[in-house]
Amino acid sequence: MVTTSKNLVNKYTVKMRKHSIFSDKFSENExxxxxxxxxxxxxxxxxxxxxxxxxxxxxxxxxxxxxxxxxxxxxxxxxxxxxxxxxxxxxxxxxxxxxxxxxxxxxxxxxxxxxxxxxxxxxxxxxxxxxTKHPDPDIYCALSECAYNIGEIQRGVDWARSAVQAGGGERAGALLARLLIKNDDVPGALAAYDQSLASYACGADTLAAAGALRLRAGDPKRAFQLLGAALAQQPTQHAAALALAAMMLQHKDVDAALSRLRSALAAHPTCVAAHTDLGLALLAKRKFVAALTCLQRAAWAAPLSAKVAHDLGLALLICKRPTSAFCRLAAAAALQPSQPYTVLLIGIALERLGDSRADAAFARAAVLAPDDSLIRLNFAGRHARAGRLIEAVDEISFTARLLERDEKPDPQIASALTSLFELIQDAGIDVPELPESTTKPKVPTLTNTEPNEESIGADEV
CATH class of the missing domain: 1.25.40.10 (Tetratricopeptide repeat domain)
Incomplete structure (x- = not known):
């Protein structure tokens, strides 16, 4: 009995030692x-x-x-x-x-x-x-981005709102605004940006996006303030520089626009929009070779962009290269067939090439935009140049009614319409008098920006 009890005690002590060694090791690891x-x-x-x-x-x-x-x-x-x-x-x-x-x-x-x-x-x-025990704005923002990528924009908007309510800060507010823009809710996006700007010290990216949206919504004064604040905070913010350059081009301040575009390209050398806008600005300055170079770079960087192909085709048309212009415009029309101005430029290029398909292109542009006075005016001019004076008179009358309907008719279109009206009258065709709202004083037209014959080389065939 004594030996048995001693064996039990020894086994128990051995187990205790093993347990204590394991516990010490576990404590040490912890x-x-x-x-x-x-x-x-x-x-x-x-x-x-x-x-x-x-x-x-x-x-x-x-x-x-x-x-x-x-x-x-x-x-x-x-x-x-x-x-x-x-x-x-x-x-x-x-x-x-x-x-x-x-x-x-x-x-x-x-x-x-x-x-x-x-x-x-x-x-x-x-x-x-x-x-998570508490609402996590990072998770809500991530859920919103995932929902957007799988095509569930409304769910993304709901989660973005939850992120804003959970205190997601600038990131949540900017994300909500972007998703509302994708959902075609521009007023809601403007309200989201305003709330973020009022509640947080936002960065240059958010300021630039809010300014661009204000410009799109027709509030240039507020847009200028936001874009200027973005550039003051980050001078290399290329999105703000691009938007400001667009505003300056609208106000015919080409030199200032060129400065902004060059700074945007210095910060982002591969930006397609900056190359495109810089090419158009140089085109307005009559620097045709540099303009074509910039637009060609944009076309190389974005070969499937209909807008870039359209702009390059327009520049080639101004530089009196109708064959190259037709190739670019045809590519733009293949990418975006419902763009009426591209089809109109195709008609102009075909007419300069002496191709009979120009009539079909002008007619197609008029079908795509039946109430566009610029397209109708060009269609009337095509009829007049082809000797179809009766059809030209009908188009002139229709264009005059469109201009009369507008609250602020374009003075350049009105001047061109008056000139065409006078030419048809000189040809001996009886036409009704134009409304007084369309008889504007003549202004310089785009034909003044075309280069001389000697300054541009022959067209590539």
Whole structure:
């Protein structure tokens, strides 16, 4: 009995020793884990990723691969390096160790979003939102972006509103405004931008976007203030510079517009819009070779842009290169068949080439925009040049009624209409008198900006 009791005591003491050794090791690992988290974080924030990975590997060896924060930091480093699939594995290791932690799940959703797997990212963010104890504006903003990418704009707007209510700040307000613009709700987008500007100290990007929207909404004074504030905060903000240049071009201040466009190109050399606007500004300054060069660069950078092809075709037409202009305009019409001005320019190019298909192009432009006075005026001029004076008279009368209907008729169109009316009268055709609202004093027309025959080379065939 005595030996049996002694054996039981010895076994019990051995078990106690083993348990105490395991407890000491576990306590030591916990101490190491807690004491090195700050060092991991500091290395990561400083960008010392190689040292950070070495430290994370050492901690995993000491803790038998159970150090959650080391997994998390290693996943973050891999995600920053673009190794998204490996980063996903590390974040999943964090989740296996502590499934109720929302931060690794948010990083999993972020990696899935960067991989273009928007539906899976949306589901992961929804799971993270369930685990959070308080409303997280970052999650709501991410949900909004995922919903937009899968085509659910209204759900994106709702989540963006939730982000604003949760205190998402400037990011949430700007995101809500962008989604409202995509949803064709310009007043709502203006209100969202105004709320963000009134509540937060917004950056240059938000100021530039708000200014561009104000310009689009017809409020140039407020737009000028916002765009100027954006450039004062960040002189290299090319979106603000582009919008200001557009305003200056509208007010015929070409020199100031050129300065803004050059600064925009210095900040963003591959910006297609800056090259296009710079080409049009140089065209207005009669610098035809430089204008064609800028527009050609824009066409190389964006070969599938209908607007760029249209602008280049217009410039080639002004430079008396109808063959090249026709090629560019035909490409623009193929990309955007319902643009009436492109079809109109095609008709002008075909007429200069002596092609009989010009009549069909003018007629097609009139069908696409039946109430556009500029297109109707050009159609009347085409009839007159082709000797169809009766049809020209009908088009002149229709254009005069369109101008009479407008509150502020274009004086240049009115002047050209009056000139065409007088030419047909000189030809001996009886036409009714034009309304007084269309008989404006003559102003310089676009034909004054065309180059001389000697300044431009022969057209490429």
């Amino acid at each position: 101490f190491v884990r807690g004491s090195h988290n700050w060092l991991l974080h500091a290395r990561y924030v400083r960008g010392e990723h190689a040292v950070c990975l070495e430290l994370a590997d050492d901690l995993q060896k000491q803790t038998e691969n159970t150090h959650r924060f080391a997994h998390y930091i290693k996943g973050s480093v891999l995600a920053d390096a673009g190794r998204l699939q490996e980063a996903l594995e590390k974040f999943h290791s964090c989740l296996r160790l502590q499934p109720q932690e929302p931060e690794p799940l948010k990083q999993v959703a972020k990696c899935l979003y960067r991989q273009g797997r928007f539906q899976l990212s949306l589901e992961a963010y929804l799971e993270a939102e369930k685990l």
